[in-house]
Amino acid sequence: MSIIPAPIVRFYHKTASPPYFYNLSNKLMPWLSCIFLMLLGYGLYSGLYLAPTDYQQGDSYRIIYLHVPAAWMSLFIYVLMAVAGAISLIWRMKIADVVLISSAPIGASFTFIALVTGSLWGKPMWGAWWVWDARLTSELILLFLYLGVISLYGAIEDKRTASKAVAILALVGVVNIPIIHYSVQWWNTLHQGPTVSKMGKPSIHIDMLIPLLVMAVAFKFYYAIAMLQAAKVEILRREQNTQWVKKLLEQKQ
Numbered sequence: 001m002s003i004i005p006a007p008i009v010r011f012y013h014k015t016a017s018p019p020y021f022y023n024l025s026n027k028l029m030p031w032l033s034c035i036f037l038m039l040l041g042y043g044l045y046s047g048l049y050l051a052p053t054d055y056q057q058g059d060s061y062r063i064i065y066l067h068v069p070a071a072w073m074s075l076f077i078y079v080l081m082a083v084a085g086a087i088s089l090i091w092r093m094k095i096a097d098v099v100l101i102s103s104a105p106i107g108a109s110f111t112f113i114a115l116v117t118g119s120l121w122g123k124p125m126w127g128a129w130w131v132w133d134a135r136l137t138s139e140l141i142l143l144f145l146y147l148g149v150i151s152l153y154g155a156i157e158d159k160r161t162a163s164k165a166v167a168i169l170a171l172v173g174v175v176n177i178p179i180i181h182y183s184v185q186w187w188n189t190l191h192q193g194p195t196v197s198k199m200g201k202p203s204i205h206i207d208m209l210i211p212l213l214v215m216a217v218a219f220k221f222y223y224a225i226a227m228l229q230a231a232k233v234e235i236l237r238r239e240q241n242t243q244w245v246k247k248l249l250e251q252k253q
Contacts, residue, residue, distance in 0.1 A: 016093050018235045019244045025228040032225050039218035047211035054208075060124050067117035069216040070110045073223060074142060075177050077107035081149070082174040085167030094238070095231075097163040100170060101153050102230035106223055108146035115139060134183040138176055145173040159238070 014020045047065035054061040081100050088096040118136065119129045130136065149166045156162035204212070239245045 016095050018094060018098075018239050018242075021095050021098075022232055022235050025232050029225065029228065032221055032228075036218055036221035036225060039214055039221060043211050043215035043218050047208075047215060051208045051211055052205060057125065060121065063117050063121045065211060065215050067114060067121055068212060069219040070117065071114040071139070072216055073219050074107060074111040074114050074139065075180060076220070077103050077110065077223060078142060078145070078170070079174060079177055081107065081170045085170040088163060088167045089171075097167070098231045098234045098238070099227065100166060101149070101163070102227050102234055103223075104146055104149045104153075104166075105230070106226045108143060108150065110219070110223075111139065111143040111146055115143065135180060138180040138183055141176055142173075142180060145169070145176065148173075 015024070043065065048062055051062070053059055081103050084096040084100040084103070087093050088100065115136070118139075122131070123129050149169055152169060153159075153162045153166045156165060236245055
């Protein structure tokens with residue numbers, strides 16, 4: 001007897017169906033968009049205008065409301081890609097392949113934003129645009145991993161083989177995630193230690209923390225929107241010869 005409740009099993013099998021996933025994405029999109037816009041508006045207004053000025057960094061610290069959530073998302077998305085890759089390799093789930101490849105450009109964009117905003121923040125703080133700091137270097141490697149997934153998938157003509165290849169690459173590359181996360185603790189880096197996720201009380205003022213967390217959640221909703229949009233396009237491309245796609249296209253004409 002399975003220890004997984006039957007409703008969860010049924011939902012899993014439904015979600016694995018491309019037509020169901022496509023229709024579910026359409027239904028979720030308006031809700032996700034509304035929640036994202038509300039969170040983004042509140043987060044930006046609170047972070048850029050309401051949050052107090054930092055006594056050491058002045059107003060330059062406010063770039064954290066882009067930099068930190070983008071950095072968190074760069075790790076979150078890659079871990080999600082690795083999970084999708086494992087599901088794809090073990091259970092041959094088509095939607096897992098779609099989620100993996102649809103997530104890669106979004107993750108690369110967040111990683112690029114994290115690196116650029118970190119450089120902009122680092123110039124007034126450290127006196128240099130770039131240093132070969134352990135976290136900066138490992139984050140740059142993460143960007144290369146994202147680009148590697150995108151390039152590998154595009155280079156292999158047989159998309160079944162391509163899906164297997166990028167799933168393996170995603171799983172191998174996930175070893176870089178704990179290196180990025182713990183780099184400031186394992187090595188003497190220029191980055192400050194944990195302030196939000198450390199044990200006990202976070203060493204960041206609550207009026208600064210709340211907008212930061214709101215922006216982090218907003219970025220997750222943005223990822224969901226962007227990933228579902230890309231996934232819908234990928235599904236239509238893969239399923240273009242199936243009856244349900246032909247019927248869908250007929251209805252739109």
